[in-house]
Amino acid sequence: MQRTALALLVLSGIVNYIDRATLAVANQLIRHDLRVSIAQMGFLLSAFLVSYAIAQLPVGALVDRIGARWLLTLGLSLWSVAQGIGGMVTSFSQFVAARALLGIGESPQFPTGARVVRDWFDVRDRGVATGVFNCSSTLGNAIGVPLLTVLMLAFGWRWMFVIMSGAGLVVALLWFALYRSPHDLVMTSEEPAYRTDGDGPGRPAPLTFAIWRQLFALRSTWGMILGNFGCVYVVWIYATWLPAYLEIERHMSIRSTGFFSAIPFLCGTAGALLGGFVVDALVRRGMKPMASRSIPAAVCLFGTAVCTVGAAYANTNTLAIVLISASVFLLYVTTTCAWALATVGFPANCTASIGSIQNFGGYLGGALAPALTGLLVQASGSFVVALVVGGAIATASGAAYLLLVREAS
Numbered sequence: 001m002q003r004t005a006l007a008l009l010v011l012s013g014i015v016n017y018i019d020r021a022t023l024a025v026a027n028q029l030i031r032h033d034l035r036v037s038i039a040q041m042g043f044l045l046s047a048f049l050v051s052y053a054i055a056q057l058p059v060g061a062l063v064d065r066i067g068a069r070w071l072l073t074l075g076l077s078l079w080s081v082a083q084g085i086g087g088m089v090t091s092f093s094q095f096v097a098a099r100a101l102l103g104i105g106e107s108p109q110f111p112t113g114a115r116v117v118r119d120w121f122d123v124r125d126r127g128v129a130t131g132v133f134n135c136s137s138t139l140g141n142a143i144g145v146p147l148l149t150v151l152m153l154a155f156g157w158r159w160m161f162v163i164m165s166g167a168g169l170v171v172a173l174l175w176f177a178l179y180r181s182p183h184d185l186v187m188t189s190e191e192p193a194y195r196t197d198g199d200g201p202g203r204p205a206p207l208t209f210a211i212w213r214q215l216f217a218l219r220s221t222w223g224m225i226l227g228n229f230g231c232v233y234v235v236w237i238y239a240t241w242l243p244a245y246l247e248i249e250r251h252m253s254i255r256s257t258g259f260f261s262a263i264p265f266l267c268g269t270a271g272a273l274l275g276g277f278v279v280d281a282l283v284r285r286g287m288k289p290m291a292s293r294s295i296p297a298a299v300c301l302f303g304t305a306v307c308t309v310g311a312a313y314a315n316t317n318t319l320a321i322v323l324i325s326a327s328v329f330l331l332y333v334t335t336t337c338a339w340a341l342a343t344v345g346f347p348a349n350c351t352a353s354i355g356s357i358q359n360f361g362g363y364l365g366g367a368l369a370p371a372l373t374g375l376l377v378q379a380s381g382s383f384v385v386a387l388v389v390g391g392a393i394a395t396a397s398g399a400a401y402l403l404l405v406r407e408a409s
């Protein structure tokens with residue numbers, strides 16, 4: 001079940017991120033067909049992120065209460081329908097509504113991953129497991145940009161949306177058919193002991209609103225919210241604007257953009273996996289679980305800031321791609337550390353809840369990034385100011401991880 005669960009989480013996560021990327025890949029064509037400005041496109045890109053961020057608060061508690069199998073099945077089905085609707089819209093306002101529905105549908109994906117890792121893996125193995133399911137986000141972007149470019153050029157942007165809708169519905173059926181929670185299966189006496197080692201004695205009580213609300217009284221919760229804000233902000237600069245940046249700022253063709261946009265996210269896949277190995281190695285060497293996650297996250301965000309600002313002033317396309325790739329690599333080490341934080345230091349019945357609260361903070365940053373980037377590019381005529389702002393936000397969020405996240409007393 002460990003292998004099955006992680007394989008399905010990677011598959012669904014890849015579809016999740018390919019679906020998010022459809023609008024970024026078709027940016028220029030959709031702007032032309034629907035007659036939207038570059039600033040309006042920024043707000044359209046943010047529509048998904050706003051609804052996704054808001055949905056994070058209830059969805060984590062629902063995963064903890066109802067279970068990963070049902071919530072992810074419902075989420076996959078809803079976001080796939082929304083993706084299909086996106087291929088049929090005829091106006092800017094209709095597209096905003098479709099993207100908002102996509103955000104609600106996609107919201108259970110990563111809280112479910114945190115819940116599954118907590119349910120099926122020992123604390124010493126959760127870093128690598130988190131890195132495996134988290135790498136789906138970068139694999140989705142790396143696969144998605146060239147794949148979607150091919151589909152768009154072959155069938156048009158509308159059929160590109162519809163084809164991805166069908167793929168998501170297939171994955172929903174697979175998840176529902178194959179995944180089971182621990183209480184659904186018969187296990188040996190050793191298996192429950194392995195799964196719960198380090199989580200405290202006894203089976204955790206069901207999550208209540210009072211327990212959920214108390215999470216906001218913890219300083220570490222706010223450190224995770226603020227830390228993830230900057231991480232996801234910079235991720236979504238690249239996830240939503242990288243193809244347009246390469247076309248507008250670097251004067252690349254659409255075909256070249258499809259190839260070069262994949263490189264940073266392949267590097268991000270390596271970062272997501274490496275982050276999991278780093279976390280588990282630090283725990284096995286005696287570092288406390290929370291510190292093994294928060295300190296690498298802070299260091300990587302500081303490195304992200306340097307690389308992002310460097311990319312803003314790079315004088316060649318090659319140097320810009322190298323620095324963006326380094327930035328995305330470090331960002332995905334950080335995201336693995338962030339999701340691994342959700343699996344330690346908090347009660348087991350709050351795993352998806354704390355993960356989704358943290359992700360709520362992250363996607364407030366994610367929702368701000370496309371719109372603010374679009375406004376800054378339109379006002380300044382280049383991406384330089386937008387990238388420098390991203391570097392400053394990453395620095396502040398690294399400080400939040402370093403100063404606020406602490407071991408439970």
